[in-house]
Amino acid sequence: MSKSGIQKVVLAYSGGLDTSAIVPWLVDELGCEVVAFVADVGQGEHELDGIEEKARASGASGCYVYDLREEFVTDYIYPTVQAGSVYEGRYLLGTSMARPLIAMKQVELAREVGADAVAHGCTGKGNDQVRFEATFAALAPDLKVIAPWRTWGMRSREDLLAYLAERGIETTASKEKIYSRDANLWHISHEGGLIESTTNPPPADAWTLTADPSAAPDVGMEVALSFDRGTPTAINGERVGPLELIERLNAIGSVHGVGRVDLVENRTVGMKSRGLYETPGGTILMEAYASLEELVYDRDAMRLRQDLGLKFGDLVYTGKWFTQTREAIQAGVASLAARVTGEVTVKLFKGHATAITRSSPNSLYSEDFATFGEDEVYHQGDAEGFIRLFTLPERIAALSKQHASGGKA
DSSP states (O other): OOSSSOOEEEEEOOSSHHHHHHHHHHHHHHOOEEEEEEEESSOOHHHHTTHHHHHHHHTOSEEEEEEOHHHHIIIIIHHHHHTTOOBTTTBOOHHHHHHHHHHHHHHHHHHHHTOSEEEOOOOSSSSHHHHHHHHHHHHOTTSEEEOGGGTSSOOSHHHHHHHHHHTTOOOOOOSOOOOEEEEOSSOEEEESGGGGOTTSOOOTTTOOSSOOGGGSOSSOEEEEEEEETTEEEEETTEEOOHHHHHHHHHHHHHHTTTTEEEEEEEOTTSOEEEEEEEOHHHHHHHHHHHHHHHHHOOHHHHHHHHHHHHHHHHHHHTTOOSSHHHHHHHHHHHHHHTTOOEEEEEEEETTEEEEEEEEOTTOOOOHHHHOSSOOSSOOTTHHHHHHHHHTHHHHHHHHHHHHHTTSOO
């Protein structure tokens, strides 16, 4: 008989120290069955090796591993790229995009196995607790949500290690963990340790995915990306699927030190935090997409996309994916993206990714009109009448001021 009335919990499980301790804690404290749920969003085989056995050894009755990598790219990454969403100007939303997908699949598994609760290992200070629970609220408000870090008495890695040792549960974690990291197909983030002080430069040992830009190749590399109605389809003329495209861009960008960001950001819960982010493939992709937008959107369309992208990014960051607002914005962005077809060449060199050529059948750029050389399509004298009308409010204001002052300027 359950001590808490909860019979079965589906836990978002990573195999790390926190969730390894949460499994036996749920069994001990609540007297319930625990089912581990693992989402493969591209964090790497090293984090997934033996994870099912590890979950069962911790006390889980079962462990389900879902491969969500391609869905992550097509349904979350691509719409965010099309929206041009970058949180506070620099964060490419790697962790933020993954959480609603993970939480949605966690809910689906809870329904499948007949669970009456879901649990996560997020702390009470971070953004992820909001993202998980906003998804739970939108998709399964009837399920009980358990967040052990907000209720149990353990406060340190030493506490967790001692808890596992008392129960004879093995773990590869050690007392020393310099950085907290989150990795997926899009990026890897780093927090904690020396990063927490804004007076410290980024520690050299924190970066794990990209080369030091100063040590990157002295010869740059050019990569051509093709797009069809807002969706990337090919690299250097070779058609590739969504998963392979991101993986290849990551490999290329990492060598050239592309995608490093050192950011002090405003968390959803109110505090500021400092994080280091590495998003090599994403940086290349967003640079290419943005440069193609410049060709195909007129001024009003570009301004609209920028406004929508800012709002979309805020919704993603705060976990409001499953909302009417996000759906409406995404529909608007997709409508605009229907024009984004063409090819862009991006040059990679020592940490930089810069678009150097772009072309599109939907281009609004006309060399005939834009040239500084002789042309026969633009009558420069027409500009005089335009400027007089364009500045009419200012002229009226100045004339009115002169009249009020007795005709003196």
